[in-house]
Amino acid sequence: FRHDGYKLDDQIEEKIEQLVFSGEIDSIRPTANRVGRATRIDDALGRYVEFAKASFPRGMSLEEMRVAVDVANGAAYKSTPCVLRELGADVAVAHNQPNGMNINDGCGSMHPEEIQRIVQMNGADVGIAHDGDADRVLLCDEDGEIVDGDEILAIASLDLLETGRLEQNTAVATVMSNFGLDETLAAHGGKVVRTKVGDRYVIEEMVHQKLNLGGEQSGHVIFRDFTTTGDGIITALQVLRIMHKTGQPLSKLKRCLQKYPQAQRNLAVKEKRPLAELTVVMKLVNDAEKELSGKGRVLLRYSGTEPKIRLLIEGRELDMIDKQADRIADAIQSAIGVG
Structure with missing residues (x-):
């Protein structure tokens, strides 16, 4: 990542790789004043929880909502349940015992059948499944059906269009996103700009065109009003907010996107x-x-x-x-x- 929180572009990554693999890096000896410093943040979890909660409207509560969460034995094993509980949700958590070896092991967004099982077992209103580093998310509706990144992007786009907050009435997706996304936004006065596959290219296009929403079918969704990269709990919170605002279950909200075969x-x-x-x-x-x-x-x-x-x-x-x-x-x- 760059100093401003955005991912490094391809050219810089290639230059770093060239330095490493050529052995040239061994001859680089920066002076002390050019070497960075590591700083331990004692309350990193608490600070992140407050950051995530700040993306959710003040005065809005999840008290009436039962949420199932599969944190994939990964990075969000503490933070996501904590955020949801502090916002009032009744939370059922699974796969929150990381041991350094079991990350993504039969769980998380790489194994969506698991969140489907957890939702149905707990009678949840919605399910949230992260991948190991929690930068992406898949959702599961109350009927046990998976809601992917395209559907999340459609739901969020229409909400922002309705309130006049979708920059240039445009969302960014990759070439792999369903063509139905283009038709859905077009029907509501919006449009889709496409990039090659990879969340870095989505973010680059968002920055280039000064846009605030983009994502991938895989569940990398970027809400640039809040963050510079994909963040699974931020994404989930925006959908929960829309559910709360509209009073509609996720199974109904996702129908806004009619996917092409x-x-x-x-x-x-x-x-x-x-x-x-x-x-x-x-x-x-x-x-x-x-x-x-x-x-x-x-x-x-x-x-x-x-x-x-x-x-x-x-x-x-x-x-x-x-x-x-x-x-x-x-x-x-x-x-x-x-x-």
């Missing part, structure tokens, strides 16, 4: 040739886009970390996009597939 294919490849050189594949992509007639989209990209190519097609008719995905996947396999 998706067909996804992930294929191993022997090489990452420029997509423009895959003429047969790109012709099929163009054909699919024409068939969708603006009521869907085709996304084809190489993985940044694996020898794979990822295909995503969204459209109103699942049968149609499945057939399109199969045709494109077959062409990819013939051109650059493994085996």
Whole structure:
């Protein structure tokens, strides 16, 4: 992270990696006045709890709400239950016994079936599931259905649009967010700007365009009015606030987003040739886009970390996009597939 709380950009990270892996860092010997100092904050938990609570309206209480929480044996194992209880909620907590080895182990947002179980077992109004470092969150409604980052982003966007607080009437999402998000915001006078996958790119775009809301389907949601990066409890509190304000259960709030069906294919490849050189594949992509007639989209990209190519097609008719995905996947396999 930078000094101002935002993530380092790619260029700086690459420069640091180059220094480390080249061995050049071993020859760098800064003088004492250029070396940073570590400071222990004795009441870090208490200070963070007060910070999180400050994102929730004064005078609003969660006293009538039962909240189930899966803290993934991770960073928020104390803070999230504490924040919710101090705001008046009846809290049922699970996976809050970290031992340094059990983080994300069969729990948290990486295992959403667990928060579904906890919600139903406790008769909760809502469930909150963090990942290990608690920068993201998935929610679970009172019926035991998962509410993902796209749905959270839609709920928050409409609330901010309604009150005139969504900067430039625009939210930021990645290319992987459901196309229904664009339609939902457009129907209410808003729009979606998309970035490549990664919360750092969402935040960069938010800063660049001076926007205050963005996020990913995975549950990284950034409320820039409160913080400079994803924060799971801040995100959850904003949804709880909207539930309280509207008097609506989460199962009803999430209906604001009508998701498009998706067909996804992930294929191993022997090489990452420029997509423009895959003429047969790109012709099929163009054909699919024409068939969708603006009521869907085709996304084809190489993985940044694996020898794979990822295909995503969204459209109103699942049968149609499945057939399109199969045709494109077959062409990819013939051109650059493994085996």
